[in-house]
Amino acid sequence: MVIDDLIEIAEKERAARKKYVIRCCMAAGCMSSDSKGVKEALGKAVKEAGLEDQVEVRGVGCMKLCCQGPLVQVDSHGEGATVEVSGDGPGPLYQKVTPEDAASLIGTLKGGQTKVQRGDPKAPFFTEQMSIVLANSGIVDPERIESYIAAEGYQALHDVLREMTPKEVLDAMIKSGLRGRGGAGYPTGLKWATVAKTASQQKYVICNADEGDPGAFMDRSVLESDPHSVLEGMAIAAYAVGAGQGFIYVRAEYPLAISRLQTAIKQAKQHGLLGSGIFESPFNFNIDLRIGAGAFVCGEETALMASVEGKRGAPRPRPPFPAESGLWSCPTLINNVETFANVAPIIRKGADWFAGIGTEKSKGTKVFALAGKITNTGLIEVPMGTTLRKIVETMGGGAPDGGKIKAVQTGGPSGGCIPAAALDTTVDYDSLTKLGSIMGSGGMIVMDDTTRMVDVARFFMEFCMDESCGKCIPCRAGTVQMHGLLTKILGRKATARDLQKLEELCDMVKNTSLCGLGQTAPNPVLSTLRFFRKEYTELLQEDIYGGPSGNGHGNGNGNGNGTEEAFAPMI
Amino acid sequence: MIATLSTKKKNRLPQVLEHASGDKRFKILEAHIKKLQFKQDALIEVLHKAQELFGYLEDDLLLFIAYRLKLPTSRVYGVATFYHFFTLKPKGRHTCVVCMGTACYVRGADKVLAAVEDKARIKAGETTPDGELSLLTARCIGACGLAPAVVYDGTVTPRQTPDTALEKLKGWVDHGH
Numbered sequence: 225m226v227i228d229d230l231i232e233i234a235e236k237e238r239a240a241r242k243k244y245v246i247r248c249c250m251a252a253g254c255m256s257s258d259s260k261g262v263k264e265a266l267g268k269a270v271k272e273a274g275l276e277d278q279v280e281v282r283g284v285g286c287m288k289l290c291c292q293g294p295l296v297q298v299d300s301h302g303e304g305a306t307v308e309v310s311g312d313g314p315g316p317l318y319q320k321v322t323p324e325d326a327a328s329l330i331g332t333l334k335g336g337q338t339k340v341q342r343g344d345p346k347a348p349f350f351t352e353q354m355s356i357v358l359a360n361s362g363i364v365d366p367e368r369i370e371s372y373i374a375a376e377g378y379q380a381l382h383d384v385l386r387e388m389t390p391k392e393v394l395d396a397m398i399k400s401g402l403r404g405r406g407g408a409g410y411p412t413g414l415k416w417a418t419v420a421k422t423a424s425q426q427k428y429v430i431c432n433a434d435e436g437d438p439g440a441f442m443d444r445s446v447l448e449s450d451p452h453s454v455l456e457g458m459a460i461a462a463y464a465v466g467a468g469q470g471f472i473y474v475r476a477e478y479p480l481a482i483s484r485l486q487t488a489i490k491q492a493k494q495h496g497l498l499g500s501g502i503f504e505s506p507f508n509f510n511i512d513l514r515i516g517a518g519a520f521v522c523g524e525e526t527a528l529m530a531s532v533e534g535k536r537g538a539p540r541p542r543p544p545f546p547a548e549s550g551l552w553s554c555p556t557l558i559n560n561v562e563t564f565a566n567v568a569p570i571i572r573k574g575a576d577w578f579a580g581i582g583t584e585k586s587k588g589t590k591v592f593a594l595a596g597k598i599t600n601t602g603l604i605e606v607p608m609g610t611t612l613r614k615i616v617e618t619m620g621g622g623a624p625d626g627g628k629i630k631a632v633q634t635g636g637p638s639g640g641c642i643p644a645a646a647l648d649t650t651v652d653y654d655s656l657t658k659l660g661s662i663m664g665s666g667g668m669i670v671m672d673d674t675t676r677m678v679d680v681a682r683f684f685m686e687f688c689m690d691e692s693c694g695k696c697i698p699c700r701a702g703t704v705q706m707h708g709l710l711t712k713i714l715g716r717k718a719t720a721r722d723l724q725k726l727e728e729l730c731d732m733v734k735n736t737s738l739c740g741l742g743q744t745a746p747n748p749v750l751s752t753l754r755f756f757r758k759e760y761t762e763l764l765q766e767d768i769y770g771g772p773s774g775n776g777h778g779n780g781n782g783n784g785n786g787t788e789e790a791f792a793p794m795i
Numbered sequence: 796m797i798a799t800l801s802t803k804k805k806n807r808l809p810q811v812l813e814h815a816s817g818d819k820r821f822k823i824l825e826a827h828i829k830k831l832q833f834k835q836d837a838l839i840e841v842l843h844k845a846q847e848l849f850g851y852l853e854d855d856l857l858l859f860i861a862y863r864l865k866l867p868t869s870r871v872y873g874v875a876t877f878y879h880f881f882t883l884k885p886k887g888r889h890t891c892v893v894c895m896g897t898a899c900y901v902r903g904a905d906k907v908l909a910a911v912e913d914k915a916r917i918k919a920g921e922t923t924p925d926g927e928l929s930l931l932t933a934r935c936i937g938a939c940g941l942a943p944a945v946v947y948d949g950t951v952t953p954r955q956t957p958d959t960a961l962e963k964l965k966g967w968v969d970h971g972h
């Protein structure tokens with residue numbers, strides 16, 4: 225493979241483009257509403273209408289508005305295209321399509337009418353998005369490498385291998401200001417530089433695709449919709465740090481993502497874009513898949529590496545950090561799926577372009593999975609610094625059925641609940657941390673006024689209790705005790721003393737646990753206590769032995785120690 | 796189980812191998828292990844394959860894997876019990892996995908689960924005595940846009956309510972009531 229071959233594939237692919245491209249969402253969400261049947265029916269209808277030379281039915285990745293699936297969109301190219309849009313570009317979007325609708329949909333290409341529900345591509349849900357990571361999602365066919373190459377795929381890898389030194393790649397990454405998208409937000413360039421500095425002969429690159437946070441499905445969508453962008457990002461990273469072997473650690477719960485990755489790796493190897501002597505340079509790089517087996521703790525990097533080595537996924541103390549001593553004690557670079565998906569666009573369009581997006585300390589965009597009590601559930605990608613209100617109310621359409629939004633939960637079991645009063649907060653690493661939540665991997669769950677916050681706190685505590693690996697005592701025993709206390713509070717059997725004990729335990733588990741799971745397990749409790757303390761105190765019983773301070777008064781107006789914090793907007 | 800593995804390992808090995816020699820699935824598994832070059836770090840991959848072939852991981856199977864990968868049985872047993880995905884008990888003919896991720900939970904997955912538990916008279920994680928249905932919960936299957944989601948025999952089904960779930964289970968748990 226040389227650059228001419230790459231250009232040839234891209235040109236051939238573009239030349240083969242037909243007048244109409246009917247894109248049919250084939251991500252896991254729409255697949256569960258029979259989008260596969262829709263695609264087959266569309267193909268059949270095209271044949272019956274005799275339009276095979278004009279129409280291509282393409283299975284694509286996630287088209288973002290998951291709640292209205294299966295989604296189908298018709299694009300037109302070239303002269304004489306009649307689909308209601310003047311000129312080229314995306315045309316009408318159809319929602320909740322069934323296989324029976326196929327014939328009438330194809331009929332519209334010949335001027336017919338259809339009763340299929342129309343979506344609005346001009347709705348804020350779509351227009352307010354800014355796609356970098358999801359640029360190819362819903363556009364390219366994830367099962368064909370040619371489709372990705374036609375969308376400028378693997379050009380960044382070529383430029384890096386042939387025209388840049390590893391040092392230049394590192395400098396570009398540092399300059400771009402990209403921070404890890406897995407949750408903690410460590411600067412990606414610095415992490416790469418640390419691994420690059422080590423003298424070891426053997427280094428590894430790992431892609432963390434163990435998306436365990438309940439309520440998050442961004443990584444799944446990226447892997448299903450655009451697997452090659454992750455492979456390309458990993459290869460660039462491997463060149464920059466000097467690694468020869470990569471692993472992608474995927475959850476077993478994502479069978480479609482696994483099969484698309486397997487296909488993508490096979491195709492990349494066939495085209496000489498993985499393997500030895502890539503683009504006729506001395507650079508060799510291979511990627512193997514590792515399938516997880518359902519352990520949340522394996523999202524923690526040291527536990528993940530233990531799992532890649534075929535062991536139980538138990539974390540170990542850091543330092544040494546994986547960048548110095550990771551997989552099989554070799555220096556290891558470990559990044560999240562979304563982080564790797566950002567790499568190729570940064571190289572292609574330049575670090576300055578990327579650094580121009582977002583806020584001062586958080587650059588670029590972030591993908592969020594909107595779910596819960598919200599009208600438009602699905603995937604969104606917005607620049608850092610967008611307000612929560614814009615995401616939830618303008619793009620998400622607010623709570624359905626006239627409900628009122630009460631809180632937004634970000635960061636899964638490690639994050640917190642942000643009250644509705646704080647919706648004007650901007651989304652970036654630092655603002656969310658100030659509110660006691662975290663950016664996390666990008667799950668955003670909206671809760672309305674029917675959701676009880678103590679119940680939510682117990683739900684997450686139960687999760688952490690089950691998922692604790694049992695290696696360190698604060699997490700193993702602490703989560704059980706906290707869960708017991710929360711159950712007691714919910715059962716209206718607790719007193720102010722129990723609440724005080726709960727807070728003490730939160731502090732202890734947070735500060736003494738070994739890994740991120742335990743250190744962040746109390747966050748949902750702490751943040752609900754901070755903003756919704758009244759819901760806890762209302763459930764408290766009078767302490768017949770006299771509480772430590774300020775007895776909780778049986779019903780309603782109990783005042784535990786400490787008061788609910790009213791939210792004061794920053795700045 | 797632990798006692799069986801630790802005290803009787805030596806005595807049982809010939810028995811295990813004899814058992815294995817008469818079962819085609821062991822041959823497929825062995826070929827898979829060979830493909831992975833008998834690498835010890837491929838243990839999780841091997842266990843995945845074994846569960847796919849046998850449905851669950853029985854004692855003989857774990858002993859066989861330990862023998863082939865030259866790993867201590869304690870290590871194989873430790874890994875097999877650590878990960879939720881692996882099961883050491885046989886599953887029912889049908890499986891029903893209720894997603895209990897946050898998005899599904901706030902949209903009422905707990906009510907769906909309660910309805911199914913009530914109907915099938917088992918708790919999550921159990922199998923009905925007649926071996927027809929295994930009821931499981933998942934931590935999040937990533938179908939949050941379609942909450943609450945339930946997976947019936949491998950098919951993800953969106954937007955479930957207690958009524959639609961019970962409708963789906965008809966024929967699986969109907970016996971006698």
